[in-house]
Amino acid sequence: MTRIKGGILHAKHRRGILKHTRGFRWGRKSKIKLAKTAVKKSGQYAFTDRKIKKRINRGLWNIRLNAALRPLGISYSKFIGALKKKNIELNRKVLSEIAHRLPNMLEKITEAVK
Numbered sequence: 824m825t826r827i828k829g830g831i832l833h834a835k836h837r838r839g840i841l842k843h844t845r846g847f848r849w850g851r852k853s854k855i856k857l858a859k860t861a862v863k864k865s866g867q868y869a870f871t872d873r874k875i876k877k878r879i880n881r882g883l884w885n886i887r888l889n890a891a892l893r894p895l896g897i898s899y900s901k902f903i904g905a906l907k908k909k910n911i912e913l914n915r916k917v918l919s920e921i922a923h924r925l926p927n928m929l930e931k932i933t934e935a936v937k
Contacts, residue, residue: 884919891922895933905936 837855843865844851844858851861889899897905906913911932913921922929 881915884915887919888915888922891919891926891929892933895930897933897937902933902936909936911936 840855840858840862841853843862846852847858847861850857852858885899888902892899892902921932
């Protein structure tokens with residue numbers, strides 16, 4: 824049998840890598856050796872940043888909720904503790920959305936908790 828070198832598949836693989844490096848700077852967008860490591864590293868950053876995004880958002884929800892609760896005369900930590908004692912199961916994301924969009928409802932929740 825004749826030997827098949829696989830040049831078409833090799834070129835296809837390289838094109839696929841270079842598609843992922845669009846927008847990269849310098850040689851990382853055009854040179855395959857640099858592009859391979861850049862694509863691998865960018866995938867690692869994408870994976871970890873998806874996890875970090877959740878951490879950052881939870882912190883922002885806490886800050887937003889605390890800022891909304893302070894004028895009502897209660898701190899964030901006391902509010903969360905009182906919610907747990909009353910067995911009101913609203914998570915921080917929902918509470919921050921309520922604080923942001925429906926401040927009147929947040930006042931009613933704080934009155935129920937106090």
